[in-house]
Amino acid sequence: MEDDTQHPEMRIEEEMERVVDQTKELQEAARSLISKSSREEKDLQQRARSLYTSMDELRSSIISLTLDDHMDHRLAEKLEAELNRAKCILVDGDASYFLVGKVESWFLKRFLGPINVRAIRKDVQLKVKEEYNSYKDRTTWLFLLFPSILLFLRSWMWDGCMPAFPVQLYQAWLLFLYAGLALRENILRVNGSDIRPWWIYHHYCAMVMALVSLTWEIKGQPDCAQKQRGVELFLQWAMMQGVAMLLQNRYQRQRLYTRIALGKAKRMDVVWGETAGERGQLWLLCPMLFVLQGFEAYVGLLLLQTTVVGVVSEWQVVFCGILLVLMALGNFVNTVQTLLVKSRFKAKMKRTKSKQQLD
Numbered sequence: 001m002e003d004d005t006q007h008p009e010m011r012i013e014e015e016m017e018r019v020v021d022q023t024k025e026l027q028e029a030a031r032s033l034i035s036k037s038s039r040e041e042k043d044l045q046q047r048a049r050s051l052y053t054s055m056d057e058l059r060s061s062i063i064s065l066t067l068d069d070h071m072d073h074r075l076a077e078k079l080e081a082e083l084n085r086a087k088c089i090l091v092d093g094d095a096s097y098f099l100v101g102k103v104e105s106w107f108l109k110r111f112l113g114p115i116n117v118r119a120i121r122k123d124v125q126l127k128v129k130e131e132y133n134s135y136k137d138r139t140t141w142l143f144l145l146f147p148s149i150l151l152f153l154r155s156w157m158w159d160g161c162m163p164a165f166p167v168q169l170y171q172a173w174l175l176f177l178y179a180g181l182a183l184r185e186n187i188l189r190v191n192g193s194d195i196r197p198w199w200i201y202h203h204y205c206a207m208v209m210a211l212v213s214l215t216w217e218i219k220g221q222p223d224c225a226q227k228q229r230g231v232e233l234f235l236q237w238a239m240m241q242g243v244a245m246l247l248q249n250r251y252q253r254q255r256l257y258t259r260i261a262l263g264k265a266k267r268m269d270v271v272w273g274e275t276a277g278e279r280g281q282l283w284l285l286c287p288m289l290f291v292l293q294g295f296e297a298y299v300g301l302l303l304l305q306t307t308v309v310g311v312v313s314e315w316q317v318v319f320c321g322i323l324l325v326l327m328a329l330g331n332f333v334n335t336v337q338t339l340l341v342k343s344r345f346k347a348k349m350k351r352t353k354s355k356q357q358l359d
Contacts, residue, residue: 128188131184132188144243145242296324300322304321
């Protein structure tokens with residue numbers, strides 16, 4: 001009778017020992033697998049970087065031999081096309097995880113801490129990019145509608161003098177918008193996208209400006225219209241910027257898909273405001289971009305002027321004016337640099353085609 005009473009306890013002890021032993025075995029198997037995966041990952045990283053270096057050396061050799069007339073242009077074009085296809089497989093496939101070096105981002109460290117946001121699987125990386133594009137599409141409409149509503153209410157309900165709360169609400173939304181863009185862009189860079197550093201710095205500046213403008217007192221009467229002239233111009237510029245962003249998102253995404261198909265861009269790359277595509281897009285977007293940049297600088301200079309003539313004396317006005325001028329200059333320089341690169345590339349292609357026709 002006593003043995004029957006103790007039997008369940010003995011059975012539980014035996015089961016417990018079995019579970020503990022299996023847990024230890026699983027731990028050892030997991031440790032062995034992680035160690036093996038780490039060694040294999042280092043080997044794949046070395047092979048990927050070696051292949052990438054070899055491709056660059058091959059490209060340089062082809063260019064050098066072509067310029068010295070030691071290689072037929074048709075053969076050089078064929079070899080370069082094959083090299084582009086191989087490089088596209090390397091940098092745009094699953095092996096790209098082992099290729100991209102570690103990208104340090106102090107911005108991500110400040111917000112997220114020292115964690116790794118690099119995705120191993122390519123489909124996860126592409127999902128990050130698609131979410132970024134979706135975020136831009138959603139916020140573009142708000143970027144256009146928010147200032148339009150404020151300007152409409154200013155003339156219809158507020159008698160030309162905007163109250164402080166809706167303006168500060170808009171500035172708080174701008175802070176949220178640019179912080180979200182900066183976070184997503186830094187994560188994209190870590191995952192292999194070639195976003196220009198200037199555009200990330202531009203959003204840092206925009207974040208700081210939105211934060212400072214939240215402390216900017218929106219004064220009412222008397223002379224409300226004169227004191228809020230800078231705010232009115234900034235809202236008008238934001239409306240123009242929203243229209244330009246809608247056009248850019250439509251045209252440039254199509255252009256990026258074409259460049260990806262030709263092997264001239266990676267699937268993780270994104271498009272930005274200075275990268276117009278075909279000639280028709282250049283004629284449409286570039287004048288608009290230059291007008292926007294000039295208007296942005298004008299708003300910044302106007303804010304500085306208001307402090308000089310004594311209309312307002314807050315330090316926030318001076319700070320925001322300087323930031324607007326600096327951002328306008330940076331946008332202008334990046335747009336001009338992009339156009340110069342495109343023109344040099346097109347000139348090089350024309351020279352190559354002309355030489356091939358002569359041969």
